Amino acid sequence: MANIQIKDLWMVFGTQKQVDQALELDETGVDVKEIREKTGATIAVKNINLDIEDSELFVIVGLSGSGKSTLIRCLNLLNHPTKGDVLIDGTSIVEFDKEELRAFRRKRVSMVFQHFGLLSHRTIIDNVAYGLEIQDVEKEVRHEKAMEAIRVVGLDGWENMKPHQLSGGMKQRVGLARAIVTEPDILLMDEPYSALDPLIRREMQNELLNLEDYINRTIVFITHDMNEAFKMGDRIALMKDGEVVQVGAPQDFFEKPANDYVSDFIADVDKTIILKARNIMKKADYLAHLGQSPKEVMDKLESLGFDYCFVIDKDKKYLGRVSRSDLEHSKDDTIESAIEELEPILRNTYIRGIWEKFENGDPVFPVVDQKGRFRGIISKDLMISALA
Ligand SMILES: Nc1ncnc2c1ncn2[C@@H]1O[C@H](COP(=O)(O)OP(=O)(O)O)[C@@H](O)[C@H]1O
Ligand SMILES: [Mg+2]
Incomplete structure (x- = not known):
């Protein structure tokens, strides 16, 4: 990053x-x-x-x-x-x-171009492995990493072909594999x-x-x-x-x-x-962390005037929601037991498909990526102005 x-x-x-x-x-x-x-x-x-x-x-x-x-x-x-x-x-x-x-x-840094710039005499795997080759990574390791990148872009089975045997879309996938192989x-x-x-x-x-x-x-x-x-x-x-x-x-x-x-x-x-969820979401004003005490989070919510907030762990994974009223009654050291489930919105969901979530009365939803990492929030107000 x-x-x-x-x-x-x-x-x-x-x-x-x-x-x-x-x-x-x-x-x-x-x-x-x-x-x-x-x-x-x-x-x-x-x-x-x-x-x-x-x-x-x-x-x-x-x-x-x-x-x-x-x-x-x-x-x-x-x-x-x-x-x-x-x-x-x-x-x-x-x-x-x-x-x-x-x-x-x-x-x-790696670059992917419109014109793929593949080396025509090399196989797909050797094209993908090229960036590792110039780093003097040994053959076995670079082929292993190249295969991983080839799998990520959905080209496994094509690794021993030559570029001219691939369609334009597939060549572009090779370009992407080549760019990500060096991480x-x-x-x-x-x-x-x-x-x-x-x-x-x-x-x-x-x-x-x-x-x-x-x-x-x-x-x-x-x-x-x-x-x-x-x-x-x-x-x-x-x-x-x-x-x-x-x-x-x-x-x-x-x-x-x-x-x-x-x-x-x-x-x-x-x-x-x-527009997708990711295009309209906003940053959360406040997020609670798993290890925090109920009192700490409750005080914070009170000072902000919020009824509840979302909870993440140290890897930014979204865990659920805690409300002031639940925290008030909690006798535990951490907020963990007060976390309630609220299904998040995947950030690549088109907004026309998420309106119905707001019909149950929850005014704010968390947005996550496919790995479950917290990315932002969407409120009913944001939805209304996005659809307007
Ligand atoms: N190497 C270069 N020498 C002289 N002019 C250049 C060079 N590369 C780009 N330009 C000029 O710079 C301007 C921007 O080009 P470019 O960045 O390629 O635009 P875009 O990628 O948005 O199509 C253009 O007028 C282009 O002719
Ligand atoms: Mg250009």
Whole structure:
């Protein structure tokens, strides 16, 4: 896991002289297109600031040429930014020396491309194992790990084939297996599904959403398709001409589009079909931990004015709910015996399917991933505004 901070980031293509001229013109308010005509330099990424959280699925969306690829390539230094900084878990990567950069690319970050870039003369298993091979992992171990990754993406039985024997969707699975085999903290995906047929594409999207609960990585996912962005993203950054126009959860875009450009961009999106629990959930204001005493939790609830709260264990696993009235009568050392069951909502559930849960009077439900880890809450109010 890792968080990514992008700070005042610029990427300008051109000679040093062109770049200097372009930056100077930018200060006077000239737009990107005119700057390109006047100087020959392209401002592809312009003063971007983003905080991408640990194990978030963060989507960057925008029209072709808006700077998405340029930006994502700054995160593994395939592009060296002209100005600004990229921090991974607080450590700047832009000043990495050769050795540090090599280690970073091998161990912490992987990239999946639209064009799979598979090595055609190698078998699938040797394609997947490639990242381990360059780490000098011995053959037996790397094949074992490669097989595990191949199984995760659903390609077992195909490991001894060559790339040309696979369909586009399957090749994309190989690309994903290859990216996860080194167990990177960060997965960068540049329009991985844009070239696939709609049906396969949908299948791949759903698989990635499910897989994500198991691999638990920070994923930066690029697309030019707003529907895909809303379907995939915990949060989304919309880019235009190298700048971020709006960043937020899908629901934020519907509720308060930053400007007309955003409104136009989302006009054709049917949110009741696309939005999932994860897209509308909020963070819990307070969570109780298994080992806490009834009094401690009760006092906290009282001070917050809450009747109850959800309980997690040290691995963030969701356990149930405790109420003030139950805690009041508890004579135990910990809150464990006061926990009542309340079935959580899986975070990849579409919101149109969860409305009925609210019909029994419970106003707030916990949202979990497939491993049962607590991820957020959904209230009846959130549901109402999401469906509006
Ligand atoms: N290596 C490069 N040299 C010069 N210009 C580039 C280079 N890479 C991208 N660009 C330009 O930067 C802008 C953003 O491109 P890109 O990041 O590929 O956009 P997107 O991925 O959103 O389609 C485009 O105008 C593109 O032509
Ligand atoms: Mg691109």
